Amino acid sequence: MNETYTFLGILSAIIVAGAVAAWKLYVKPYKDPDISDMFEPTTMPVEPPETPVILPVAPSLPIEVPIVPNKATLTNLCLGLRDFEGKPGDQNYRLNNPGNCRWNLSGYMPMYGDVRRSPNGFATFPTYELGWLYLQNMIKGQIHKRPNQTLLGFMTRYAPESDNNPTLAYTKFLAARLGVGITFRMGDLVLS
Secondary structure, three states: OHHHHHHHHHHHHHHHHHHHHHHHHHHHHHOOOOOHHHHOOOOOOOOOOOOOOOOOOOOOOOOOOOOOOOOOEHHHHHHHHHHHHOOOOOHHHHOOOOOOOEOOOOOOOHHHOOOEEOOOOEEEOOOHHHHHHHHHHHHHHHHHHOOOOEHHHHHHHHOOHHHOOOHHHHHHHHHHHHOOOOOOEHHHOEOO
């Protein structure tokens, strides 16, 4: 019988020692700090705040909504014309004439400065900025005269095939840059 008590005593000691070790290992590190002072009346708000505090809530899944700015703008059209006409060093840059516009026999408004005629019949502006301004104003004037004209109709006048221009390819290039079709109505162009 003594052997039974001895065995049970040893077994009990092992169980208690294991429980104490487990408590120290798993329970003690996660014990709450002393929070008794948090419930004193001086630390609790008496009245609700005047403006509610709204914490940001992150969406559960990342949602990306692409923002596509309107590409059919006057600026983008002018950039497309400039890029199709040439690159730095080409005639449209050398003549300060981004749109490679032909010299106008009826003359130019004084705001464009002394616009000259190049040997091959294109306008030469005093500065690139004045040439850019002319291109924008010329297109605005054409849109004002013919707001229902399509991009293809505009390009047929701007860069006719009779001048050895690839009018349809040019129009498709611009349509792709603007994110529209070749039948885009010029009056819908954003003039900013």
